[in-house]
Amino acid sequence: MEDPRLTALNLIQQDKNYLDELWLKYWANGGSAGSVEFEGYLHGLTQPDSFDLQILHWAIDEVRAAAHPHQ
Template identity: 40%
Template sequence: MHDPRQSARNLLNRDTISLEDLWIRYWGEGGNASPLELDAYVHEALRPQPFELDLISWAIEELPVNGP
């Protein structure tokens, strides 16, 4: 399974998406973590359940190629 955390960090570091916008997309996919918890997941400070990684992946897959 692909770990989307590196991709999410890259998008955040390049200002392609804000943490708030990433969280909104993640939440829209069914995520239950708070924005702070999502930030900790993305930066590997907390270990998410495998399904949470799927939600993060789905949240970033829908981003347009040239940004949100």
């Protein structure tokens, strides 16, 4: 499985609004990082644990589904 942080950074490069959207989905799914720490995760400044990476993966899936509801 690809590192979800790389996928998240690719989404954010496409549209900066994805950063807030990803963090909100991450937080709603049980993520423990605040928005600043979350951004640090994405840029490799801090190391999230494996559960936080799984939550990030779920958040990415939700954001992609919302962006492309018929796919």
